[in-house]
Amino acid sequence: MSREIQLTIAVAVISGAAALIRFGIGLLLREPLPPALTPTTARAREFLRACYNPHMPPEARLLSSFEAVYFCCLAVSEHIGMALEQRAHPDIRVVELAFRALGFPKKNWATMHxxxxxxxxxxxxxxxxxxxxxxxxxxxxxxxxTRQYLQG
Structure with missing residues (x-):
């Protein structure tokens, strides 16, 4: 098999995989979000809904994703008993405490960092x-x- 055919096949496979990923994310976008349990998770939910907006610039969607995660982390940390009044936004200790409590793998930690x-x-x-x-x-x-964790 020639090198050109191999490259064409590789490009086709990568393009197909990317299309499947976009299709899966599209399904997630159409799936309704469960209601929030607290005012803090309600803020997280609003940021998460903003991620769905295809008319927002990519950086704004990225920031909305970050804020959705951070507000969930605030809800978990508050539930555990961490004092949040004097914390800066964002505070890495809030994220680390919540990620430990939720049992997230290191891959998720790396993305959040x-x-x-x-x-x-x-x-x-x-x-x-x-x-x-x-x-x-x-x-x-x-x-x-976070919803599962807060429900006990």
Missing amino acids: ALLDWRAYPISPQPKACTDEDAFLLARTVYLQ
Whole structure:
């Protein structure tokens, strides 16, 4: 098989995989979000809903994903008993406590740390922390897990 045919097949496979991922995310976008349980998770839910807006710039969707995750982390940390009044926004300790409580794998931690770094300097020339899809999937996962955690 020639090198050109191999490259054509590779491009077709990658394009097909990307289309399947977009299709799966499209299904998630059409799936209704469960209602919020607290005022803090209601804020998270609103940020998560903003991620659905295809007319928003990618950076705004990325920031909305970050804020959705962060407000879920605030809800979990508050539920555990962490004092939040004097905390800066964002505070990495809030995120770490919540991610430990929710039992997230290190992959999710890495995505959130990348988003935290990006959020600190969103208009710098640095590349995006992760794809919009990865950020959205993390935000949706954190929201759903937070609901389960708060329900006991």
